[in-house]
Amino acid sequence: MASINIKLNQEKVSQLQDICKEFNNDKGELINVLHKAQHLFGYLPAEVQEVIAHELKTSAAHVYGVVTFYSFFTMTPKGEHPISICMGTACYVRGAEKVLDEFKRILKVKVGETTPDGKFSLSCLRCVGACGLAPVVMVGEKVFGRVSPDGVKDIIGEYTK
């Protein structure tokens, strides 16, 4: 039986335990705990899920089941500059898919993946509430409006200087 050695630093484990405690270590609060944990780590590696399962007295299989069910949760680390393309109705009809294809082409990653150098990750989201600017792309907290496939190169360029 292979044992799984979990290696997280003590400070992060303590923070994770605090999050669980905040929700009374109640397994019914698993989604809320995962939400906060992802905010803390940027993603939810197996080790983090094991700690959460242990704290909430539930199985790691159950935690993993929830993590893989909801598209919001991710087990791959986000890039230094997370790119999100809005696929809401307004953005979509104004060509968001072509914009997405251009990001995929230039960065050579699929949706949900991170570039090997860890600089960019690519994801889609549903409506950021800026339909007047459609199609919309977000890089980190910054919003780019009326993006065309031709403009994609420039957006990436801003972060690779």
Add this chain to the structure above:
Amino acid sequence: MEMIKLTIDNKTVEVQKGASILDAAKTVGINIPTLCYLHLHDLNITNKPAGCRVCVVEVKGRRNLAPACVTECTEGMVVNTHNIRVLNSRKTVLELILSDHPTDCLICSKSGNCDLQTLAQEMGIRQIRYQGEQSHYREDTSPAIIRDVDKCIMCRRCEMMCNDVQTVGVLSAVNRGFMSVVAPAFERNLDHSECTYCGQCVAVCPTGALTEVDHTNKVIRALADPSKTVIVQTAPAVRAALGEEFGLEPGTLVTGKMVSALKGLGFDYVFDTDFAADLTIMEEGTELLDRLSRFMNGDKTVKMPILTSCCPGWVNFFEHQFPDMLDIPSTARSPQQMFGSIAKTYFAEKLGIKRENMVVVSIMPCLAKKYECSREEFKVDGNPDVDFAVSTRELAHLIKQANIDFNGLPEEDFDRPLGESTGASVIFGATGGVIEAATRTAYEVFTGKKLEKVDFEQLRGMEWIRRAEVDFDGTPIKIGIAHGLGNARKLLEEIRDGKADFHAIEIMACPGGCIGGGGQPLHHGDSSILKSRTAALYREDAGKPIRKSHENPFIQKLYEEFLGKPCGHKSHHLLHTHYFDKSNPIEVD
């Protein structure tokens, strides 16, 4: 209790408030087909995620069809279970399930025993109109269980058994939509999880998604090898269930026919695990009495209660989940392993052959036994004490392949010396049986008096957790019994919290004990089958001339000739074991 009147297929039905349409229909002889639904009445186990939609019925006044398994009856409800709309929907649902299912039924190990296949036949499915993408997933083979997720229909029965009944928590539905599968955490393989190999997931899987690792070919090869002496041992619970594979009524005892069939298969010696069960009582009973007398004399270092250790699923469970309590269970090996150890030493010496030239096969109601016999501590220079553990189902296949007309066989007796057993050992196969057998012997040794009535009714039954007090001639002995690992967990937590004051506890991983093991003929949700098997074992016990393990003359001879005394030096070496911490420590840098 409030009663409700409704109409199902033009029949008036009266049921208690809260009853489902499915249950109500059953009372008037209407069997609505189901697939994901599973209900083991006597054990209070239910799975009804209403996921498969095979049980849909039409309820007058409702726009959509309703799943009968989870729809409560209401006053005046009018239900139709088989009009054209219902039949068409049901067939569509089945065809859609089949459209993402490998239709390799001819060579599937579950064929003839598959709920999906049976349903497709009953519904008269002759074509699958939906052609589309099929999901594919890697096959996962562990020492005991094979997962072929391509055959999974997401009924969630295994998940319910693993999580709710056994509380092992290995299986969970992961991913979503078309990509969803039932898998261990992080989609690791079973042998990298905390799986106990209890096999209850296999016992309830409606398709070929979860099956046992099949050793029948290895057994056939060993039997064909003239340089090998092949010995077989049969666990108590097998004789009460094997007949079901040949169309006999559940609870038919086939001990004599089984022996006959094994001789027909070509085994050189047909022995009985029951012999080793008697031996287990000698060892475990002695250990119990030793701990008990030390405890009563005020020895503070002695651990109480003693826990039985014959169930390998249970051993795996506490090694993974209760590593802080490894010193509580008895160190006695399981009967399967005691048998193997004695066969390859004592009996091999008698025959004058080397252990390498002896093959020990065990017929077990259990899948965890496959893992148990592969444990390193049960090998000598790489040669295992027990070479292959095959399930009751696998034995039935072996018999059928050898062209043996099982039902027409004469009754034969086990060979000697390792085939002789007492009534005490037979009941090892039912929950409460091991502790009853131990009580029969411990009473006489402890009190020095003869036990007049050997039946301890208070230790029997199907209740998940049972607590009883047995009077050892003025000394009350507190006994606990749990079957199903979730119930074992409850008792263990009581002990850990210092809330329990038992002297001895019996634990069996499977609901009902070994008679409900993961290697037994499939019960297809009928828990009365488990009760019939239990009754059969107590019948066999009652009919035995000797019913206390320590009175088995061949056990007495084994100690005289070979072992010395129970828990002595040789016993310690051959019949006892130690446990390992297999928990998953969270390491911090």
